[in-house]
Amino acid sequence: MQKLGTRDTLVDMTMTTGLDGDRLLPLDPRTREIARELYAVVADAPILSPHGHVDPRMLADDQPFADPTELFVTHDHYVTRLLVASGASFAELGLDSNRSAEPRDVWRILAANWHRFAGTASGYWLAHEFQTLFGITEELAPENADRLYDRIASTLADPDFRPRALFDRFRIEVLATTDDPLDDLAAHAALAADPTFTGRVLPTFRPDAYLDPEAPGFAERIARLHAATGTATGFAGYLAALEARRAHFVAHGAVSADHGVLEPFTADLDAADAERLYAGAIAGTLTADEARTFRGHMLLQMARMSVDDGLVMTIHPGVRRNHHTETFRRFGADRGHDIPVRTEYTENLRPLLERFGMEPGLHLVLFAVDETVYSREVAPLAGFYPSLFIGAPWWFLDAPDAILRFRSAVTETAGFYRSSGFIDDTRAFLSIPARHDTARRLDAAFLARLVREGRVSLPTATRIAHDLVDAVPREVFKL
């Protein structure tokens, strides 16, 4: 095999040695043929990524990636969590700030546990990345760990592996990041102003910590918010401050505001109650129930602001963050122990939908990590409210079988056009093509089955397959 890393020998993204060219397509031969046709329609379509966690500075700075371990292990807590579950300590994985770990040693831990990733979404994406980006078709193992580490490391030094080069190679048209409301969005501005970079990197307004009186440091954060926006204190000033920051995001190209909440509870308070709870929130005197009500009212206020400024509102509820307190205390957030809980939308969202559900222009995308809501709540809601879209399978459910279960659960009630199109939600930049490719293959597989079952015609399936990666996300996320 030729040396990788020069433009003319770059591994073809569609290369299928090792990776099965028909991977994820249906098993039945005739159905697989149809799926192959449908997949071919979208395989090379540009990537629209309207929700994710890539750091925009990575693209603004365009520096080479450090090493294979940082790239594939340390920064991906969905890899490290399974290594922790397999017995590795945070220190051994280089996640303890008090102790350093040799990147190569961490990589060897991954290699020793590689069989534990078999069948997981993370393992599938990594295998896809290893092959399409580094031409690695053998399975990672203790025996080849060092050799593959070196191979990847040497490739990373190549200019074609810089973030912007990969951005182009991945055919990314739009990439949304997730940002703090007080972020100056300088990286986004720099990219937008740079004539040599033609992609769209859009900020996303993520105000969770500014809406939850029980978030640590709430009062200080709100004080900073008021200071940054020059707004008066009090509830009206608080709303004005949030509106001002949203306007700042809109001015920098934002198309959506993202909301991660434990429950999608909403409440519609009158002005006096809102003012009173806000005062208590700042004073730190709210009961748990009052704090919940305040959060619920603020989620409804976010919908109101979205009606006003047009930002798409995405909600992904149902996760108990930082389940193991000691791990959080020692190693910080995003360490793989955010654990889902049961979610309820029908009653929780009703106050919001009573007020804004029929509002023209409002787009509300509901994600879920509780599969039970798909057929029971989300599809029926999206089958009526024009504002409401069914978010793509999120987080743990962004995986092949789960994606098919999702389509099966929602389509019969709401069709394809009430769903959001795929979002990758990733901070692992290199995994973006693998993730979108996975979704495209699975939508092709699902549609091919419906064709073969006489439920959708092939021309209609072809139109849908294309719309799901193009017209649908453009419409839902106002791209």
Add this chain to the structure above:
Amino acid sequence: MQKLGTRDTLVDMTMTTGLDGDRLLPLDPRTREIARELYAVVADAPILSPHGHVDPRMLADDQPFADPTELFVTHDHYVTRLLVASGASFAELGLDSNRSAEPRDVWRILAANWHRFAGTASGYWLAHEFQTLFGITEELAPENADRLYDRIASTLADPDFRPRALFDRFRIEVLATTDDPLDDLAAHAALAADPTFTGRVLPTFRPDAYLDPEAPGFAERIARLHAATGTATGFAGYLAALEARRAHFVAHGAVSADHGVLEPFTADLDAADAERLYAGAIAGTLTADEARTFRGHMLLQMARMSVDDGLVMTIHPGVRRNHHTETFRRFGADRGHDIPVRTEYTENLRPLLERFGMEPGLHLVLFAVDETVYSREVAPLAGFYPSLFIGAPWWFLDAPDAILRFRSAVTETAGFYRSSGFIDDTRAFLSIPARHDTARRLDAAFLARLVREGRVSLPTATRIAHDLVDAVPREVFKL
């Protein structure tokens, strides 16, 4: 193609141009062959429809259907809801009583949004009806909307498209309607007395609004109930009045009483508590908790009456009706925004089952729109209580994939003979054959898989396929 609408050119119901003759059958060729054999056993069996919402006056009067829009769109809120979700207003759809809409314009809205129905149960049924009844094999689209409208409209004028002619053509043997307890059942009586009509059209006792103290107009409704039955006021008189109306239904051929409740909560009150809550219900003074207890006691009383008079008791809980209050206020009930909520049977039904669960002759059919209860609660309950049957997939779950998920979820615990047989639950008369055909194909598909997996022999599968459309519903619904 010849002109449709005269007896000798009527489109054959089994015609398969356009509609795939193997639609909904398994993809694997050998399994599909077996499924085809099993389906053939039941494809032409008479239709037993023991629960639905067809208006009996339609059959009593036997007038021609008005126009394609009324027939397929306006009266089917599972079509209009998806058009609303797609941006159409109630007025544009002809659902605003203050503004009329041209039927042809409404039809054009359906045509423009037809791709949004791809993959939905509604879309599948409509396609089935368009082809089998009107010979339409092309997909509805803006380009052919007017032409297809005219074609359907001209066919509707034909005497063979009158309700009774279709009733015969559909091979309907039994059709149950759903009726208010104070309904005089004159339409049912007229049909029974008419020697030219040989079908059985049975009323179903649906007392929800008479059992819920929080239903608007409860006291007035109960006053009318007392007046109509000449019963004394007080709880005993109230029970006697309900029993009298049930007797009226039994006398008119009713085989079941149907109960739509938010939760299947039951309670077993002593006489004094029941009397006290009844008084409060009439006076409108119950707390929310008391109202819930009263409803729970009345659901248990309904089981008691079913033990006495033999009416099969069907319960379909778990739907928050009229989710968007403003839509309900302006456009009335049944507008597509009845949204499911989580349901619990094990604890809720226990008081009822403690009293009557082992009672010989009681038949209690549990429907669900919350799929999580299938394997967890309903199948285990039906696997023990002889009174309890697993209702067919209901409402949003009456769709191909959902039906297979249902069989998969309940069969391993409870077998086939604890399930109810199919119910269509429809007010769309023309969709009845499509819906029953769908269920028959999917049961054949499910059974064929079990045969191929070595879990059920072909002779046993054949017996089951037949029983599911014949012996099972006859037994469960006492037909």
Add this chain to the structure above:
Amino acid sequence: MQKLGTRDTLVDMTMTTGLDGDRLLPLDPRTREIARELYAVVADAPILSPHGHVDPRMLADDQPFADPTELFVTHDHYVTRLLVASGASFAELGLDSNRSAEPRDVWRILAANWHRFAGTASGYWLAHEFQTLFGITEELAPENADRLYDRIASTLADPDFRPRALFDRFRIEVLATTDDPLDDLAAHAALAADPTFTGRVLPTFRPDAYLDPEAPGFAERIARLHAATGTATGFAGYLAALEARRAHFVAHGAVSADHGVLEPFTADLDAADAERLYAGAIAGTLTADEARTFRGHMLLQMARMSVDDGLVMTIHPGVRRNHHTETFRRFGADRGHDIPVRTEYTENLRPLLERFGMEPGLHLVLFAVDETVYSREVAPLAGFYPSLFIGAPWWFLDAPDAILRFRSAVTETAGFYRSSGFIDDTRAFLSIPARHDTARRLDAAFLARLVREGRVSLPTATRIAHDLVDAVPREVFKL
């Protein structure tokens, strides 16, 4: 066919007349081929059964089985429950201690209702046993009921059908029983001391009734516990007594402690609160909430003891026992009306996991009868906590489709190596091979699909298939 029951004519366990040799394998031919290969790797592997309910005295005494009815019907409440649901009375089934029933008459009831078991797990296991043990390839029916009864009865008299002979023939290496904490474990000791018996029959510590203040006879039971262990009264003595009995079990080879709870609620009390609640528990004065807190604290204490003594902790929550009180009162426990309820792990287990979740050596296996927790809670928890393993599908979910749904739900998040390996949980000794064979076939089927979908390589799938019946249960259950 030759007479059964002498060693040289015993029906081969792998015989496939009647039973399809490819049963439960995927339908697609190429996928089936791969599954066949994977299954071949494990088909004859020894059986590790780390959780079940076989009576150890059966093996210690090694007496012949009484008759076909006792063997296949009376003692298997998952057979009798479906006969009850089908209309048989407990008396007719020989389950009413006040009335005897002829075994042959009970058998005829089974035969008359055999079609009702089609598609159920119980029916599948019985068919497997009938064929592999008695060479019966025809379906049970009223016409052959007596003949098959006689055939089985005559075989049972053969020495090769004694429990120990079958134990060897089934290739059982380890069989765990479930035992009361005060059990002297004499049967286990006798088996361990017997040089002619080489299998490992391990006791399991099952303390539910000793941890629940609301269990009937709690105070008396604890008094017996104190008496048996010579421990002081008071909470410290109570803990010491439990520790002493666990030590007794460990000394007799126990590897695990098993916990059946309504909910997996845990609580971490300080010493004073624990002491106070314990006093109330003994005095019978706890409120329902206090009793719940006490149970939650004791479940956490059980984890603490497992950290100390190394016993694997298994938890199987979520079942409302003895749902129909009158049946329980008249016919006792385990009569088929234990009905699942919704279960929650994320919040309930948090106190326990905060304390012990990262503890080296602790093994905590979570079973479930509520499928919704698989992808939402159990797989994410097991994907982080090294102590936590995903229990095999339990009880109603130990069935072919349910097992595949389980693998599909958990694997993409947690892989294969965070799952427990199969447990049969059975009191029906003869069903053990059928149950393990089922799990092996379905894991082969699931893996073959992943291979064909390009998600797992065939060598890796082969390794996993083998590990799931060997390395995985040995590690998880410390065998």
